Amino acid sequence: MMRFILPLVIFLVLAGFLYKGLHLDPHEVPSPLIDKPAPAFNLPQLQETNKQFSPAEMKGKVWLLNAWSSWCVSCKEEHPVLMGLAQQNIVPIYGLDYKDKREDALMQLSQAGNPYTLSVMDREGRTGIDYGVYGVPETYVIDKQGIIRYKQIGPVNFQNLRETILPLVAELQKK
């Protein structure tokens, strides 16, 4: 009897691992920045280049930082979702225009609409490195104390917005 049970158990355990593996995305690298303070930066704004923006200005507010770029295809996919979110006025979205040309970025926003309260320009991608950005789009949920609470790797869509991001934002806003 044991002769049959043991291989069956081994098979089931292996199948379990493989089934779980089907739903894991190896491109999603867990961020070590979760529950750590959002790295400081002081970058020129996309629209008004003579003005700067720094995350320190956002103390006391829950906000989203969305790394995007005009050359990024998945950003175009997530753009309408962000537009919808911006219209609802639930949480301010700030853009980190990652390794982009200013003209291209402005063109993109004038064509598809601008969901951002403002965007800053990270021309050389240094701020991106500080935030552990390795592929746009990436979105950070930052709380009132300036702590990163969540990182969405890849596009924001209606599902992750409804299931993860918005409940978290509501919870953080209550604190």
Add this chain to the structure above:
Amino acid sequence: MKKLMILLLCLLPTFSYAGEAKDLATDPVLEKRMIGLAENLRCLVCQNESLASSHAELAEDLRREVREQMSKGKSDQEIIDYLVARYGDFVLYKPPVKSYTMLLWFGPFALLLIAVGVLVFQLRKRRQLLVQESELTPEAQQRAASLLNEEDNK
């Protein structure tokens, strides 16, 4: 005068080349050290390529970052810590020994121990069976003796 001019113009490319290359590798020793370090780091974009061999834009930026930090006199460990703080242990090709990597590091040895244990157990069991089989009951011994005697009497 004209010849001098031509000579000067001929030399011009060498100067301009030096100017451009400066951005990449001012110092071959530093570049070698950078590549040596980057070979043990993983490119986040392509994942199965090292930071040294990847052509992804992020890898280029990270190599630039490593180069700059090296020229500022940072040690290899400081640079590794800098990258791990941003991208996690994932950037390391050799994962550190931590509570949640115990299985990764020691799992194979545990499996080996279990396998050796099973092997020893099975061998002992088999030897016991052989010993039992080789021991004959008194009746069987008598039969064997009589068979042997018959053989002798023939």
